[in-house]
Amino acid sequence: MAVLSQLTLEKLHAAALDPGLWPEALTEVADAVGAQGAMVHAMAPDPRDSVLHVGRLDPDCDRLYMQQYQINPMSMLLMRRRPGEILPTMSQCRQELRRTAFKADILTPQRIEEITNLLYGGWEDVLTGGFGFCLNAKGAETTAGHLAKVAEAAPQLTLALDLARHLNGTARRNWSAMLETMDAAALLADAGGRVILANRYAERLLRRGHWLRVHAGRLQASRAADEAKLAAAIRTTVLAPVTQRRRSRLSLRAVGNEPPCLAVIAAAPAIPVAEFGLPRPAALLILRDPSPRTDPALLRSLFGMTESEARIAAHIAGGLSLGAAAQRERIAHTTARTHLQAAFGKVGVHSQSALASLLARLPESD
Template identity: 30%
Template sequence: MGPTDDTIRRLDEGLGEAALDPSRWGAVLAMVSGLVGGDGAMLLQSHQRAPGVPCTPEIDDLVADYFRHGWHMRDLRTRAVPRVMRGEVVTDHDILTGEEMARAPFYNELLVPHGYHWFAVAGFHAGAEHWAVSVQRKARRGPFAAEQVRPLAGLARRLGQAATLSEALGRAALDGTLRGLDQVAQAALALDGSGRIVGANARAEALLDAAFRISDGVLRVADPRARDEIAALAQALQSRRPFAAGPVLVPRPDRRPLVLRVLPLAEAARSPFLGASALLTITDLEAERRPDPTLLAQVFGLTAAEARLAAFLAAGASLEEAANALGIAVGTARSQIKAVFAKTGTGRQGALVALLGAPGLW
């Protein structure tokens, strides 16, 4: 017997919640698993598999080992992909013989130690990408019967509708985050759970060159040490364990280095179907940075002329350089800087520069 109308209604309600809140996908998958007689379920992209996929709590450890030990790169069950993409529901016996399963390391070294053996899988689209819902079953319960898993195709179509909405909402949130960082002059890249780049803002794209570039979704740098540190960062993201990554310096010929820092991404932008899980901010030490003169005038009660001079000094210019850039006499600049010292409570240029370096003034 297939799912009842009431069951479908509750599933649709759960899918609506999951489209808005990625943390709800586990509960939805538990419903799907229960409807076809499974003991847990997970979502997998058909052609590119990376950690961080939604799953039910019962198979957390199984999924962790699947990625940690590289089974996702030697998964016998990928034989099902062509049939799944044609809309079929596929089980173990559709793609493997009993003898193959009995001797396969995938079963003996991954599934059996966790108590699992059987699966049923059906596909769906999330935007342009093809995904699959893979329902797992304990070894002791025996294989899925065809009539049990037949409803999975219809359930997968419902998953696809919610997944497409989730991907669109996640993309909008991610694009908004990257555009917002553009507005505050912060270059940034969005990374997925394997360290691949899934988004970049305009300021980050402007920094790309032969020594700092993106190729096939991977950040590639010329400096060997920076390259190793970026690779270690990607491995940390793949492991999904907490880590405190320090800044990565990317040297550049004849220019000051770039400084890379990784930050967690806001939950709203972390749709599993988009894949973004972290931001990599980029600071260009070569770029001229100067506080906003209008804001300095408001905060410290400076005149417009005093604020313009203070902004040049905060950016590292000498008094003579600032006077020349502003088209005023050095004597005039000295008079103005005395007024700036008095109004800001500083008595020397070094203290003034330190004060005006506060993040909120830039």
């Protein structure tokens, strides 16, 4: 009988696409190979970009590990080993682990006496990674049998990560194409605010830096007073259980005198980080630029306006009065009114406010 049942394999393959399913899949794999708990880990050069999914392990210890202990005697050993190797890591680092804070804070509280690692080599720019299986004292007494089960399951486990890596590229291409079809600034960010993908409108808005900017790869509010609520909204959206995910709305104030930017934040599950191929939840941010610039060429294309009509309509959409628009174009007020009335007819509205409201929803020029 195979070590991994058909149901467990199906859960592994599902987890390759939906990161919310990793805990259940890893728990079943741990049971199948006789382990206390299991993990899948991709250790990045920047520890903040590393990925960890676990089954039946202490979440507090997991968070502490990601924050402080990714570099430890065992990970240093694994960085020197080859993909595909299966090894009982703790027993090979016993002396180095003695009296370390890592052992005291991570291993001892969970009663972990051995960790078996199956190394994966398909990710780019990853220091080390793959599956890890934690054994308690009883499990460590039968390490040989456990290693045999891991070896038998290794092809299926590796295939699950191959699938995750493949889906990574497909998902990124699909999300990138979808974001580019949107007429609003839109981007994807992980729980820590790292920008994963952004469309051209979002990149333009971020470059302006009036409401949001990117610092060290992380999304930040331009005003310090908005930073905490932005970070909390993204983190809550990403980390909330699937059944509790809700959209949130934020008003982000500008550093200057411009009106605030409205941000709608929603969950976007299974967004991969390119280098590692392990999908994880992300947040989709849709940003409404409060000071859009309507392109007269777009108005000519969409509504058949003349050049003069389009320029007057664009000024109205930008918040100018008809008199100010006439002065800007250096034409008589009556001439400007004639152009505006023609624009009303072509758009199908009857007031300046209706025209401005409709045109404000059009995309900016590329």
